Amino acid sequence: MHPVRELPSLLPAADAVVLCAPPTEETRGMFGAHRPASLKDGATLVNVGRGELVDTDALTRKVGSGRLRAALDVAALEPLPGAHPLWRQPEALITPHAGTFTDASAKDSATFLPRRSWR
Structure with a gap:
């Protein structure tokens, strides 16, 4: 865990962020247009x-170019x-921003995740 002020020095070497x-x-x-570009x-x-927290348009361009992968719950x-x-x-995994499970969650996950997992 690192504070926001350390991101510029950490991102170029990070495999995952x-x-x-919270929104403050x-x-x-904090992950504006310049930050996705600084990831390796x-x-x-x-x-x-x-x-x-994230500039969705900038992230979409980087994911679409094949440079980055994204997993977004929000x-x-x-x-x-x-x-x-x-x-x-x-290269993108989108989850439903659901903080709970229902009776259908296990079945839905079993069919959804294999189709969206990275190879």
Whole structure:
């Protein structure tokens, strides 16, 4: 775990970055357009915090180029529109931002995850 101020020195060497911060003055936009570009090729960004932490358009461009992978439990616009390009990216895993399980969760996960996992 590291504070936001250390991101510039940590990101170029990171294989994965997991954002689980709340939306505050310091964290809103913390992963703006410049941050996805500073990650090394093949890195994965995971956002389980809040959608407004990440510039979704900038991340979409980097994932679409094949440079980055993303696992998003939240997005700036929720639900993420069905026509959003991230849904069609094999390097993106989108989860439903659900903090609970239902009787259908195990079955749904068993069919959804194998289709979306990275090879």
